[in-house]
Amino acid sequence: MAQNAKISALSDELIHSIIGFDAATNRQAYRHAKEIASRGLRGHQYGRTNQFDITSNLTGLDEKFRVKNRDDLADALQARIQKLQGLTSRFTPDYLSLLLQLSDRPLENTRVEALELLQPPSPPPLLTWDEILEDDPYSDEDIWKDIDYAVDSSGDERTSQKRGKAKSSPPTSVDEDKTYDPKDCIVPPEPDLVQILEAAQYWSVVRDNDANTDITELQAVRETLSMLAGLPTSLYHLDTQQNHIRINPRYALSHAMSATVDDLLSRFVAIAKDIYRLRQWTKRSSTLPLVQSFEAAVRTRLVAFDCALARLQQQYLTPSPPIVVSLLRLHTDIQFFSTPLRRLAQLVMSIEPEILLNPFSHLEALFETITLAQLTLETTVFQYLSSVFFDCLQTYLKPIRKWMEEGELGANDDTFFVFQSDSRSDANSLWHDRYVLRRDAHNDLRSPSFLQPAAKKIFNTGKSIVFLKELGFQGVGTKNNHPEPRLTHATVCGISDEVPLSPFPELFNIAFDNWIQSKYSQASTVLRRHLIENSGLMRTLDILEMVYLGKNGAVFEDFANALFERMDGGRRGWNDRYVLTELTRGIFGTVMVNSDAEKIVTRTWKVKNKNQSVEPLATVSLDFALSWPIQNIIQRSSSVVYQQVSSFLLQTYRVKYLLQRTRPSRTADFRDQTAQLSHKLRHRLTWFADTLRSYLTETAIFFSTQDMIAAMEKAEDIDNMAHVHLTYIARLQERAILSTDVNLIHKAIVEILDLGVQFAQAVAGKESSNAIRGATDKRISTRQRIVAPIPVVAELSEVETDSDGERIGLPSVPESIEQQSPMASFQSIDAEFARLLHFVTAGLRSVGRVGAEPMWEQLAERLEWEGKRDR
Template sequence: MAQHAKVAALTDELIHSVLNFDPTANKRAYKHAKDVAKQGLRAHHYPRTTQFDVQATFAGLDEKFRVLNRNHLADALDERVREISKRPAKCIPDCLPAETTYPPPELTWKDILQDDPHRDDEIWKDIDYAADSSEDDLLPTKIEVAKPSPPTTADEDDTYDPQACLVAVDATAVVTLEEAQFWKQEAEPEHGKLDITELHAIRETLFMLAGLPNSLFHADSRVGPEYELRHAMARTTNHLLAELGDIGRAIHRLRQWLKRPSSLPLVQTFEAAVTKRLLEYHRSLALLQSKYLVPEEPTTVSLLELHNNVRALSRPLLRLAQIVEEIEPQLLINPFIHLEILFDQISLAQMALEDDIFRFLSHIFFDCLQTYLKPMRRWMENGELGLNDETFFVFEDDSSSEASSLWHDRFVLRRGQEHKLRSPAFLEPAAQKIFKTGKSVVFLKELGLHTSRLPAIAKEPRLNHEAVCGSLVDLPLSPFSELFQAAFQMWIESKYSLASNVLREYIFTDCALIQTLNSFRIMYLGANGSVFQDFADAIFERMHVSQRAWNDRYLLTELARGIFSAELQTTQSERIIVRSQRKSCKSLFASVKVLSHILLDYALPWPIMNIIQRSSIPIYQQVLSFLLQCYRTKYLLQRISPQSIREIKDSGLRQLSYKLRQRLIWLADVLRSYLTGTVIDPCFADMRAAMSKAEDIDEMSAIHMNFVARLQDHALLSEKLKPIHKAMISLLDLAAVYSQQHASLEGFNPRWTRQRNSEKKKSRRKSILPMKLEEDDSDSSDVGDDESAESDLPIATEQEAVLEGIDQDFGRLLPFVTAGLRSVGRVGAEPVWEMLADRLEGEGRCGQ
């Protein structure tokens, strides 16, 4: 009975909602509709579900699932059957849903319209309730609208009145809308202008500023002359509207520029930043419009107030429009010109205390800077360059360069006109560090240490407005340029220090840079005088014993390795290679210049060759040759013993020989002491101290190049000191000439030996050119003491003339050297040259 009562209540509610009339007004029609509804809603009786059939179906499904290898479905079904079985009730089989494995098809409008098409013409006709009635009464022609019945208590459904959803139409709205369209009205014939309200002018101005069509302003944002505000002075109104039009014209040019997009990522980022600020500007204009359209409180309509608000709102955007207009012709040539201009304008706004413009441009600048930082970050972290990236200031010049010149030749800085770096001006102070960091990463990759030695990259510092300028409302006290440089240096250091420290440790520890420099000091610069003396003496002895094969490179290499192994490690001494240029044997004793053809090489590992470059090796060779020439001079003079000079019969010749030997030995000692004590030791000490503090390969290479250049200058080997060096070599050559002359004196002295070959008479020489003595192969016959005595006079006279010529050349060349040293010392402000000149002049005065 409860079910029938509920159905009856729902039927009454359905009839009320469909017929929409009062049952008391027409009981027959209501009764007829109720009978029709009951026939459609008559009850149906179904038998109950047998629980044994349900259990059999479950068992069949379980077996089926397991046969189909769907054990997970069978297990899930079994689990749920057991759960239901724990709740005994006689209605459970009726409550179980009949679910299928596949979901039912989705209902579509095609299926709905197939059964009940909406084009049926009868569907919208009124129902003729008298057709089914047995009575002759007709339905009333006019059906009164009854009030909706309240919701029944049979069910707590949410019900509502459809009439409540209808909104009454205001008949005056159309009239008001037509009156607002002032542009359709005709001008007054008296003065040919149309009077508009101040609200109309404000609305049209906001449309113009937003770039929308309007009637008050023309396409170029000029005010139309056909409108006026009667309640205000024409000049005042026109002035306000003209200024507002200027603002709109500038912003319109900004929109037009955005319609011509660029293909460069840097410019695209700038365009996106400008677009974002334009959208924010449009939102602000929309808020101004809502103020007059739907005011929340009484609002005064004032064009002057709008003018002030728009000026304050548009001021940053107008400055941006001015920047865009300035840089637009240059963007294709210089794609980062906007970064430079923004940087300058931010600094200018800070100095002018324009807080709004400072913050507005600063945020745009940092938005654009992030795109420029991407290739920089990739270069500093991975040593990679973008393909044909013309906007980055680093590019690969020679990809096939050797590893020994990787640091100096493979990558270069991109420069433009007047050798100016192709990067934003505010980044130039840090460009070298950025360049070095990327090269350090490439260097580590070549060594295979990029992944093994470099730890995980730490989180880089932020580089935005808040990180640089702070989050305070007021302007920062420090200049923006200083704040940015400090923050940017921190950003670079987070990447620079990591790669630079790893590479520096590898160069000093694994490649043993300092040990290599010490080896160069021993081999080329004579740091260990005893070992270097042994090396020089071994070469000189070979020159006297075997004149033809003395410079054999294999023998000299083994000789050098054996001698220097006393000071160097085995792995270091095995890197030594000696080369020699073949020269005539006749000049071995005539000049010390032949020693410049002995070249000492050292096989360097390629990482060290990026620091000790190939161009510095010839300077080491020159210093080595100069030292060997000084040692050669001392060696030749020491072979002339004072005892042999004392046995010279002629007293004048004997005194002159003593004098020359003393002066030449003194010269060789002074030069050797100057080179080793005054030049090499201080220069090397300064270089080593600076090298221990170097941070990267660039600094190490620069320190070594400065050391080599200083060594070359102080050792009198540079191009500007070439005349002085030649005079020095000529002074040392006098020792070779003197040695030859003394050997000839021994051949003609009857008290020494009679096994010397007779010499041809020589013409007297007063120049410093070496003498080439030719020996006669014929055996000399024994002569008596009287015949020897007779021949001693002309020979002694000739030898005395040669020795006097050597003495004169020495007295002529020494003042030239000292004067030259003093001259270049005053020009170059080098005290070492003055010191050497003082020492040489002191001997010159004593020897006169």
């Protein structure tokens, strides 16, 4: 029963404190609320605190303190536990559990000497008679006289009279009467006070419509101060619908000319109009935090202005010392401290139409006005608006701080210039696709103009935090031992009363850059170190250079030769991607670890075979699997250029491979014109292939990669790293003559390489014909294989064909060459080579002169050297 009564009392107190129902006025609602509260209290039975766990925790703390060499702290804890054991209470485990949960790293934060402050004060010493006598010694001799205890008699009248003349003791607090008369609290009014108040109310004096009411200058001053404070007055009429203030012509100053007074009062009206509009604007509440902070800053300035008006009113109401009442002096004072507020009011009126569309337009307007005030040396306006600007800026810095420290964006925050475009994007495109910058219809960044130079760094810092979270580093990069730099007028512009010499935009950019750098440097440094050391960025770039760009020429040539042997084998499955993948991994596995070699995959496409071209090599591509952090730097678009350069290198190796297998035998007759022309073409085509391969590997690839590695080591974040790699890819494509600007020159070079294939086919056809004629003379079977310099030369009946009737394998003799004699074929190839070589060298020189790559002119010189010598 006691428990139920206690629950009932608690329910009553809870209902009264939260809902405020009165049982007498609303019994039904009160009874319903009490029923709900009682049901909730009865439905929850929580277990008591386990006292054994508490004892175990305290024992563990004692052991921890002693292990950490804090015996003093352990002894203090043990002493208090022993003292607590003498105090028996069933709530002792609960008290100790609460204290343990409230503790915050007691080993580091507890000082034993601070426990002395918890000691109760020592009780005062007992008062002794010696101390009493020392302060108040016995000095009255009558105290030792005997007291007359006899009954009073007539004989004692003299003594009684003598005692009656003695002074009475003052009344004590016990005898004091606390009742008093209320009339004693009433101050009698002055008899003339009512008449004085009625005389001061000049507006209540009834006059004729044509007559003016004379007022004193003090009355005009009071009316002006009330009007400036936004209060209704008689001297000034306020039109709330038109937001207009005008002077009431019925009142005049008898001691001054009406024109002079009207001009002076109109100046007060001009000041009051701006301030009144500002007051009306602050009454319109907004839902945007940026606008709300601006409204709060304006209200604060209006309150300061009203306080200044109140101080002026106090000077005229209770002047101390006496002052001269003057409207001119009042105008000077009002104009002094209202000028910054009027400038703020004009700024608000100018941005009011667009502040809802552009919520940070007030920041831009304040920034421009502050800069202009500094240029015109308006010190008061500069300092006043600067304080407003930095007060409003703190609200805009909150989402920036949250983004840069935690990598998080506010929900439905359209005022921040970063937003999440695709929350479900893959991690390999996190840096480039998941978050984007918010832009308007004109593709301008939707942020204050003065923050746009630092927007990219803010954007990258937040993405670095998100990137680190994806890597599993929670909270890394956000901890900074140094306090955050403050952005206030004092820290940016200094505490001097004068305008700073340096321009305000420059001062702000320096301060804001320091604020950004305090959050940017640590996150970017941690992420950069992880990408280079843990993710192996530089090692990956080295592998890509080896696989695609032929960094190790011997290994790349082994891969090319193995590929060419399968192509020339004349079999249908030469381009099987599974076989080629194992072949590629085995070759490149000799110079790299197995884990990296296993990431290489060879892909092929089916195309109709072009027997006289090197283009089928483009159907073979190598893919290297990159980890998702590296894919944010080496983007997917880069693989296309890597494949193009690799195919171009394979094409040069292909021509050299074929030309090496068309070397003349030792018994060849070089006095024959056909043999001489064949030897000349072999030399020129071999020289062209070697020169082109040397240019690609030793000039274009080497210098581009060297510049990229140097820039990559200096990059600060992923954005810079990705930009460095994209620049490297673009430069590599251009220097390797693979860009669209020099597409015609590249086609001409490929045609020259195709001439090498045609030359090898022509030589193969010529030697095949000679071998067949010799076999006929010797009566050998025509189905016997001919041993030719190129291993693909075989009898026509033994060469496999595809479904279209095309022969498989390279090289095969085309109809145009088969129909010509060897001499005619060599002559046509020589003429075409000379024409294409001239076109290539002239094209390289022309594009080199218009500011393209200077190494193209060097390549033209090397290619033209043989032509000059030939001529």
